[in-house]
Amino acid sequence: MIQTRFRNATLALALLLGSASLWGQASRNRPTTRPETVGASILPNGGLEDPAATALPPKPTRPSDYPEECIPRTPDDVFYEDEDAKEGGIYEKILDYGDQHGIEYSEEQIGRFKAFVDAYVAYLKALQAFEKARPTGWWLYPSQSSTSSNQFARTFSGAHSGKAAMRISGYFSVDHQIYTYPDPLPVRQKAKYLVSYWYRGNFPKSSEGANRTAAKLAVVKIKWIPKAGKALKLEGAELAPAGTPWVDARDPGNKYAKDGFFNQLIGMDLRGSEMNTWKEKYMIVEAPENAEKMTFELVFPHNESDIANYLLEFDDITMTLVKGAEGEDQPSKPKPNVPAKPTRLPQPYLQRECGLSWPASELKNATYELEVVQKKGKNVLSTKTLSTDKTTYLLEGLEPGYTYTVRLRALADGVYSEYSLPLDLETQALGEFPGGQIPFLYWIGEDGSCPLRLPLHYMELSNPQAKCLYYIDDVLTEPEGRILVFPSTGEHTLRVQIVEAPDRTWELEYLVTVK
Incomplete structure (x- = not known):
């Protein structure tokens, strides 16, 4: 499984910055002047914007006579703990508030308050599900993002750019990872890439209040994958047997990368931040000779309660070619980025047609290809391909009572992008409409x-x-x-x-x- 592959990887791109001599080497991979780059980042959805925050339901408005202190705080809150007896839950808190302030609530008010609480709890559940949603083009470990042990959550407050950023906080006994998914990404051999991400967080302290300046918070890992039958090389020396991937481990003792590759985010990087200031972490990596693809991973080493105030946010992860170091085997035509999956346009019913839309490609004059797969249960019945130069499309000729899976890819100057994540559609069967079978x-x-x-x-x-x-x-x-x-x-x-x-x-x- 892909999770096991990353979990068992033992080589990291950086060691702890523990001595003054290492700082000198670190500067070679992080130039004082940020190098100029060309083209778009090869990492998908690095801004973590998709799925978009616009899908969130509106936050219910608190009735003017509803006590603010009694607003639900968690998705598990209920108005009545015992619905039949009408006891417990937030209802009791409201009555206590009324007793303390000399207010007697009417049955009409209690009815409105219950409707508000039910709507607000539904909003909190939707918000929680959205915060835990996996960003398109990435995978989260452990166990995606749905388990209680996973400390990742998307946040929509004060992102570095756009609307969304990722947050990790609290204690966790296993390493947390966010990595590109599902397929390795193409690279240019011998090219230099600027790897960058933005971060902010609490300056880490122990429970006794001691500064944890050397605490290791995040590490970039890159797994280079060679062309078929070829061996990866740096300065002519083979890094692994032919056809075998290599996980970068650019420590000072690595004869294949003697300049080092010190890219760790450590406690001292957060000095003076205190969640107020976004900072950029960037470094240069070089794709080995014969490299064809790579996987990118940002690892957050496990935190065994040694940081009492652990809170870190990150955003805008990019990996972009350095100008003047574009490497060899450069494709004559750039490959479009992986598009976001199509979304449904609003329509009252879904039976024989469906309107779709998607963001435009970053490349000019791009066209788009839709793959539409018709299924009944697990059986694939048909597959067809549709083309358009627009960013909207009306799917017609759908059959009632079937499942359709739609994927999108961009085409620019004869070069296709990879396919987007799929959108699943369920058409309503004939005769299911409550009004009968009259068209x-x-x-x-x-x-x-x-x-x-x-x-x-x-x-x-x-x-x-x-x-x-x-x-x-x-x-x-x-x-x-x-x-x-x-x-x-x-x-x-x-x-x-x-x-x-x-x-x-x-x-x-x-x-x-x-x-």
Whole structure:
């Protein structure tokens, strides 16, 4: 398993910075002047933004008469501990607050308070799930991020850039790791890369208040993977047998990397930070000769309660080519970054079509390819590929009652990116709609509102090839493809005649308000 592979790796890129002589060597890998870089970072989602924070539900508003001291604090809070007896929980705290302040709450208030608490606890549960979500393109160890022993959490307060950063805090008895996933990333042999990440945190202290300036907090590890049948080399010397990966271990005694590679984050790096200031840790690495791919890992060594105030945040992890040291075997055309997975555009129902969107590629004139896999249970029924130069796409021709998996990749100047993570879609089966099996246009709202350009998307239409005639204000109107255009805003009548089969015909009538 990939977790075991990283957990068992014994070589690290850095040793503890314990003497003045090591500091001199460290400066060779961390130049005083930050080197200029070219191109985009080869690490996916280094800003940890995806999945995006916009997916969070809105925070419920506290009623003006609800005591602030009684707001739920954890996802496990309940209004009543005993729902039948209506006792315990936050309800008791509210009554205690009322007794202390001479307030007697009415049944109407208690009902509103319970609705607020239920909504707020649901919000906290969603927030917790989102904070523990694995960033796209990365894996978290131990056990992803869902176990109680895992101390990683995404935070959305004061990120270095964007909205999200990663936080690790508290005590943990096993090393914590965040590493690129699922596939190794391509590199250029003999190229130099600037590895960088931003951090902030508490200046570490022991429970007795002693400064822990030499405490090891984070280490970068890179595993170089050679071309098939080739041996990795530095300065002509083989690092491992042909075809065998090599984990960088650039300590002072390593004859293959005698300049050292001191990239540890240690306690003294946080002096004066106290969570107020983001700082950059950067260093230069060189891809060995014959290197083709690599895996990148940021390791947080286990903390056996020797740091009483452990709290560290990190953001914007990058690995970018150094200008003038781009290495050999440079591809003539840059490879697009792995795109974020597609997201669904808002629509009332999902049965035969689905709108998708995604962020644009960092490369100009990029186009996009969607892989759509239809499944029933675990059985793959079909796979098709769709292309577009837009960042939105309307999937049509879906079948009701099936699962679809959609992946995205970018294409720029003939070079494809890797595929994104998959988006899973479940189409609603025919006959499951509570209103029965009569077809209807679902972009017409229950209040009759609809857009000037009405998409002709149906629910419960058994035959997608049915013949349909549209009469606007009793005038037969030809659609523009699958769009029916009204002559103006305001009120109109719309009559639809549908022939699915000789024994299955419908006539729908709407009074619409076009907006």
